[in-house]
Amino acid sequence: MKRIGLLAAGVAALVALVGVIWLAAGWWATSDIEEDREFTVASGSSLTAVADKLESEGAIASANSFLLRAKLLGSGDPVQAGEFLLPAGISPAGMLDTLQHGQPIRRFVTIPEGTPSILVHERLMAEPLLTGEIPVPVEGSVLPDTYDFERGEPRARVLARMQAAMQNYLAEAWPKRASDIAVDNIQDAVTLASIVEKETGVARERRMVAGLYSNRLKDGMLLQADPTIIYPITRGKPLGRRIRQSEIAAVNDYNTYSMTGLPKAPITNPGREAIAAVLNPAETDARYMVADGTGGHAFAQTLDEHNRNVEKWFALRRERGEM
Incomplete structure (x- = not known):
């Protein structure tokens, strides 16, 4: 009986070892993802929902196996909402770590200097990855710059960042003005x-x-x-x-x-x-200026000097056939 008990214990240990090896091998093994892909986690998604989505998109073979390994070998941290890049060949362990701790993919929208608010509005409304409606912002309230955003982010939130950037810059710059x-x-x-x-x-x-x-x-x-x-x-x-x-x-x-x-x-x-x-x-x-034909301006202190600059500009335009 003692031998039978030892044999049973040995078999159980062997089975457990095989199970651990199976779990570990599958967890850190290279996946079948052949090229980089984007994966989106909706706000409020559970790990089960994420596993099902990974399986349906062909990123993993089995949602149940992924969940089992995640619960036994993963960190237990919640998954983040957002859009993530899953590199080709990433392991299931790498997928979970990316979705729990990785940086979501950031998109960018650029507002060039001198863009009027009506065109800021058009640019944001034309961005298909943003959501929601926004009014035309108050003229002069947006700081032209490049701003990042996530897929599905509300346009109002992006616009608020643009306007906060202007307020922050003005608060910094105004005290440094000349007297x-x-x-x-x-x-x-x-x-x-x-x-x-x-x-x-x-x-x-x-x-x-x-x-x-x-x-x-x-x-x-x-x-x-x-x-x-x-x-x-x-x-x-x-x-x-x-x-x-x-x-x-x-x-x-x-x-x-x-x-x-x-x-x-x-x-x-x-x-x-x-x-x-x-x-x-x-x-x-200088009190006067006129285009100089090079993209810049000719500046003058007096009206007489300015009129001479204007004549030069008109002569250049006539030479170019613009008048």
């Missing part, structure tokens, strides 16, 4: 920066353009910024034609050809550099 700038508050700084952003795409000119408009504001001169004519017509979208005389003369809350001071609100979402230029403009005597 003699032409604006008295953050909102006016954003409004002036939006004009600077639309007036020049040349980085080295931003502080010069900001200095020019600061001078005109301090002198009580009309800003005469063409983008402020266009904004009430298109809400920041390209006009697609030349500005008409009737539009130059139009009286509204934005047109700086017919009103002194700043528009009532920003005309686009300015980037960091345009805002920084307004808060620390170049020291210049």
Whole structure:
């Protein structure tokens, strides 16, 4: 009887050892996934639901075997919601670790400097991996940048991050402003920066353009910024034609050809550099500027000098057949 008992114990131990080897071998073995794939875990999913989904998508052979191994050999941590990358050949153990502790796949949306809010809205609404509705954000409330997001994330949450980024940047930049700038508050700084952003795409000119408009504001001169004519017509979208005389003369809350001071609100979402230029403009005597034909501007201190620059610009345009 004693021998039979020892034999039975030995058989049981052998079976247990084989079972452990089977569990371990299957847990850390290379899977049949032949190429990298994306796997999505819905919010609130249980491990059982995840295992069933892995099996249905062919990532594992058996949900039950996966669950058994996960409970005996896994960490016991909950799976995360999100979209994850499962590399080719990843083991079941690697799958569970990725879903429990890995970083979800991040997607990216870029808002270039000077993008008006109506186009920010269009860009976010056109992103198929985001969800929900959003209103057109307040002009000047979004900080142009590249933002990451997850599949299925609400558009409102992404927009809130863009707006929080603007508030954070302004809170950091405003205390570093020059002592003699032409604006008295953050909102006016954003409004002036939006004009600077639309007036020049040349980085080295931003502080010069900001200095020019600061001078005109301090002198009580009309800003005469063409983008402020266009904004009430298109809400920041390209006009697609030349500005008409009737539009130059139009009286509204934005047109700086017919009103002194700043528009009532920003005309686009300015980037960091345009805002920084307004808060620390170049020291210049320039009051006038006109395109110079190279993408930049010719600056002038006096109207006579400016008129000569305008004639040069017109001559260049005639030479190009543009007039």
